[in-house]
Amino acid sequence: MNRRKTRKIYVGNVPIGGDAPISVQSMTKTDTRDTKKTILQIKQLQKAGAEIVRVAVPDMEAAKAIGKIKKSVKIPIIADIHFNYKLALESIRQGVSGLRINPGNIGAQWKIKEVVNAAKENKIPIRIGVNAGSLPKDILQKYGHSSPEAMVEAASRHIDILEELDFSYIKVSLKASDVLKTIEAYRVFSEKYDYPLHVGITEAGPPPEGIVKGAIGIGILLLEGIGDTVRVSLTDSPVREVEIAYEILRTVGARKFGVEIISCPTCGRCEVNIKRMVTQVRKSLKNIKSPLKVAVMGCCVNGPGEAKEADFGIAGGKGQGIVFAKGEVIKTVKESELVFSLIEEIRKNLNNL
Structure with a gap:
């Protein structure tokens, strides 16, 4: 620009x-x-x-x-x-x-x-x-x-x-x-x-x-x-x-500020409540002003690939999901622990971003 x-x-x-x-x-x-x-x-x-x-x-x-x-x-x-x-x-x-x-x-x-x-x-x-x-x-x-x-x-x-x-x-x-x-x-x-x-x-x-x-x-x-x-x-x-x-x-690429959440619109393959997860992630990270891109995806098959530019992300499946960073899987956790594990990983690495 x-x-x-x-x-x-x-x-x-x-x-x-x-x-x-x-x-x-x-x-x-x-x-x-x-x-x-x-x-x-x-x-x-x-x-x-x-x-x-x-x-x-x-x-x-x-x-x-x-x-x-x-x-x-x-x-x-x-x-x-x-x-x-x-x-x-x-x-x-x-x-x-x-x-x-x-x-x-x-x-x-x-x-x-x-x-x-x-x-x-x-x-x-x-x-x-x-x-x-x-x-x-x-x-x-x-x-x-x-x-x-x-x-x-x-x-x-x-x-x-x-x-x-x-x-x-x-x-x-x-x-x-x-x-x-x-x-x-x-x-x-x-x-x-x-x-x-x-x-x-x-x-x-x-x-x-x-x-x-x-x-x-x-x-x-x-x-x-x-x-x-x-x-x-x-x-x-x-x-x-x-x-x-x-x-x-x-x-438009003019400023980098705070947390940008990218998330899928969901489809028939989605087996987790993406809307609720996005709300939880946004609330947990609302005070972060450093530039950070976070993905919340509904499909473990495509999630990390489609959101590989994200600093951190999660992708849900039936009963479990994955936490990833820059497209690479960090760990697999229970569905109920996805948001908590994501926030924990972000806070652990925040000073290195």
């Missing part, structure tokens, strides 16, 4: 763009003013592997809560702000690592300049977030609808405002709920600019629809070398968003 060359910026201590790994982020779904719940959710996201988290800042109380939240978590926080420049300034005072605010939407030039100056002084990047559902009226009239070209023009307008103020510490997103429209918008933008890109499909919906849309949209862009940080948007737990993001990155 050859990534397009983009500028490198930092959100806190996390590099975005350039030769940096594609980072994973999510957004809290708590009321930011409820600091206890927000801190808990961010810690859950940290544990799942999120590297950046965004919080909604609808009012001054939420902005002032960021300071307390930031002291209790370890990953960079981005303040998500619409229209109100005072919320951006307060969020910066509270120590955020980044802003998501469109400069063209916050009013007079002096207001924009105040935010830009504060961001400069604190070395805080600004994400320009274009959404197909909220484009400026004149741009919609020009193009007739929220086309990819209209989305890129909206982004260009915001970029021009910041560049005129000598500010280029920028990253950009161009999101729509329409997957093909989103993909084309990023393609068009990438031909014009080298700013780092935050990629995702907005309002993708609940699983499984949201997962499919996110995987196709983000996956295609990454395979074309477009994208420096990703967020999977789901009407679901933000932890689930992070899990799916890593699956996408792993599938």
Whole structure:
């Protein structure tokens, strides 16, 4: 996968763009003013592997809560702000690592300049977030609808405002709920600019629809070398968003992270409960963040061969099964001991992986 060359910026201590790994982020779904719940959710996201988290800042109380939240978590926080420049300034005072605010939407030039100056002084990047559902009226009239070209023009307008103020510490997103429209918008933008890109499909919906849309949209862009940080948007737990993001990155060869389980879909030859075994293996290995491929197969005849690229695996038969590594059989055990023996073998060798 050859990534397009983009500028490198930092959100806190996390590099975005350039030769940096594609980072994973999510957004809290708590009321930011409820600091206890927000801190808990961010810690859950940290544990799942999120590297950046965004919080909604609808009012001054939420902005002032960021300071307390930031002291209790370890990953960079981005303040998500619409229209109100005072919320951006307060969020910066509270120590955020980044802003998501469109400069063209916050009013007079002096207001924009105040935010830009504060961001400069604190070395805080600004994400320009274009959404197909909220484009400026004149741009919609020009193009007739929220086309990819209209989305890129909206982004260009915001970029021009910041560049005129000598500010280029920028990253950009161009999101729509329409997957093909989103993909084309990023393609068009990438031909014009080298700013780092935050990629995702907005309002993708609940699983499984949201997962499919996110995987196709983000996956295609990454395979074309477009994208420096990703967020999977789901009407679901933000932890689930992070899990799916890593699956996408792993599938396209962009990141290696945590346990990948490969398992057969089962057929008439299967004589063990593969679904239950997969659930048990996933639960037992969920805290492992080192790259690890584990196979759970339902046929001792084909299992090790079909899953020979797995670091470890099991294949079940009637009453017994085998534990294998890299396609080689390690031992034969009772069916009831298969999962336990697999986990034991993995933990015994974990430091050597």
